[in-house]
Amino acid sequence: MDTRKRIIKVAKSLFHNRSYADVGIKEICDKADIQKGSFYHFFSAKRDLVLAVIEEFAEDWAHGFVHEAFDPDLPPMERIDYLIDAAYFWQKAAKNLEGHMPGCLFGNLALEISTQDDVLRAKLSAVFHMARERFKSTLDEAVASKIIAPLDTQRTAEAMLAYLEGMILIAKASNDPETIYRLGSALKSIRIEINA
């Protein structure tokens, strides 16, 4: 009954902390305390599993700390600060637990499999699209409230997401969560003008 969820949970953790290709189905089954045959009752292939992992974690993410960060009760631009803080503490906590910064599951998977599976690539792209929309509506609100000067909110939102992912990438490469703290303040300074 909860077997499927347990598989996804274990896989999510392993994929996030290592990589898709490096984690075998055997290991997932062992850690989830099930047999291989049981695994293939729920998933037709490893590819199916990672798809489910992406979908479920995207959901978790959207309703978890992203939802908290983009809290409508917060002033728009403070939500972005909150997001940086959340990312920083999350990565720091993960490093303390595992010894390594895992980075962003979606970013990791995107770079690993985008060239190899177009469906998975599109799924990941959709997750980024969703995140971008959060930034965009926040920016729209900030512009409408005259908190910031008008700008191309669509593109700026995309740029902010890119910067967030890039920060996490660099931080992971140096295995230093402080990188996020150090670079986070520049996120709000990113602007793409309307006519550009």
Added chain:
Amino acid sequence: MDTRKRIIKVAKSLFHNRSYADVGIKEICDKADIQKGSFYHFFSAKRDLVLAVIEEFAEDWAHGFVHEAFDPDLPPMERIDYLIDAAYFWQKAAKNLEGHMPGCLFGNLALEISTQDDVLRAKLSAVFHMARERFKSTLDEAVASKIIAPLDTQRTAEAMLAYLEGMILIAKASNDPETIYRLGSALKSIRIEINA
């Protein structure tokens, strides 16, 4: 005599277009027209190979288009435009050849293996450090020439590199080089103030 170089060249291309874990030594040997035994004459392990690949491509990169982009004869901030252009055209050309945007070799490897091999992680971090120094000296020059207002050049350089990698990540996830073109203009708007 050129066997070693041929191995590295083939491996570089395969790692870049797929991933480290997904490419086997057999395939590398086949594409390089050698036997496995020959491979292990030059490299003691697969890990050794990827280390050599990182080192050599970092060299290529530094003396290749990065060197061109950070041309001392260009006005400082134009070098950054040039870099974006170069990244855009390179990724676009690669996509036309292979059907997929390969992204940045270093970024790809960093996210794939940073949690699994600390030596490789440090090597990749060093490559990013080198790139960051390019940005920093460009910014220092721009500040000295009063082209831009004083800022924390160290951190801003790091932030610019992060943004560059993030743009490429998002572009790869959507398999659309135009993303780089669309977001590139924001690179120069990134600022981290001195006191922050």
Added chain:
DNA sequence: ATTATAGTTGACCGACCGGTCAAGTCAAGA
């Protein structure tokens, strides 16, 4: 009580993985 169905087990498959090795080729130095 019977049947259908969901879930589970554990042995099994061929292919491929990274890596080894003994045997040989070949060019340069003595």
Added chain:
DNA sequence: TCTTGACTTGACCGGTCGGTCAACTATAAT
């Protein structure tokens, strides 16, 4: 001419990979 050592060959290793399957159990509807 003989020896050395870099280089190459191709068969081979144990282990693991993703995936299959027939048999079994448990549950629930008929």
